[in-house]
Amino acid sequence: MLWYDGRIVEGPVPFDLADRGLLLGDGMFDTALALDGRIVFEAAHVARLVAAAETLGFLVDARVIIEAMRAVAGAAPRAAVRTTVTRGAGPRGIAPPAEPRPLVFASAAAANPGFAYASLRLQVSTIARNETSPASRTKTLGYLDAVLAAHAARAEGFDEALFLNTRGRVACAGTGNVFAVIDRQLVTPPVEEGVLAGIVRALLLEQAPSLGLPVQERALSLDELRQAQAVFVTNSLRLLSPVAAIGDRSWPDDEDVTTARCRELIARAVAAAQA
Known part of the structure; x- marks a missing residue:
């Protein structure tokens, strides 16, 4: 299951090939556990993503992150939810754009219960x-x-x-x-x-x-x-x-x-x- 650009989508999605996450790794991600459609320790996961963006020098709306996570959390009774944030597209070169337009997307897949607590x-x-x-x-x-x-x-x-x-x-x-x-x-x-x-x-x-x-x-x-x-x-x-x-x-x-x-x-x- 994939949430992209404000909605759940099926199949391939359009992606800006100038996105700095793709070209430069300029972004961050978070992996959370969801149980029965609810993100475990949701507030902590959201806060860490927001703080990571600040460390990289741009801002991301916590409300968008929450919307993305919750939209895919019900993909399975026990799900692994990955939320990705990039700085967005930018001009050629490594200098960040003056006005970043962050991209947020989230995906989820069933998580193996045997993964937890295994040695x-x-x-x-x-x-x-x-x-x-x-x-x-x-x-x-x-x-x-x-x-x-x-x-x-x-x-x-x-x-x-x-x-x-x-x-x-x-x-x-x-x-x-x-x-x-x-x-x-x-x-x-x-x-x-x-x-x-x-x-x-x-x-x-x-x-x-x-x-x-x-x-x-x-x-x-x-x-x-x-x-x-x-x-x-x-x-x-x-x-x-x-x-x-x-x-x-x-x-x-x-x-x-x-x-x-x-x-x-x-x-x-x-x-x-x-x-």
Whole structure:
């Protein structure tokens, strides 16, 4: 299902070949989970897209984003909703147009229920995450590093890539935030390490301490991550995925107690968001 230019459309749509999202990756996107026609954590997803546009130097109407998301949310009982925003068309060259006319479109497809909470095996990517770039903290359309890293990881029998930043410290997984359980505390890299401020990540940072689960945002070395009691990845579709292995370091199949409490917290928050 596709929402484009203010309406649901079937089949191919006209697309301006001068659009900067197509030519330069000048735009951003968001992926959200929809359950029974409702976007989970809708306000947070909308706010992140609006903030990302501001980071890129243009404005997008939150009402248009909401309309687009809601229009496709009922594509399936459990749906993955992708909302894309570009700066719109512009003249030749890289300089942004003086008066951007953003383009918003959204699509949705059925999401596999087994995707949520399933474990992952990670391979450390040879591609570094550039923490000096604002793009590392924004879900921009330039996703080639993640595409190449995912391809390399799967070619080696892993599920997903793990990115280190240019300083050799842990940044994130290819499609999610990384948490380590160290001495019964949650540790996750701060956004300054080249990390997208994920929606589920924010939920854990806000609510885990109220359950007696201390959370630290700090730099994390690969050795420290590999020595953690448990590791998991969060994103809006997987919600929480325990990490079964990072390279040749593996963890037991039995779920870590702290990880289980985080999973339960997220499940309750999803249910509450739909109530």
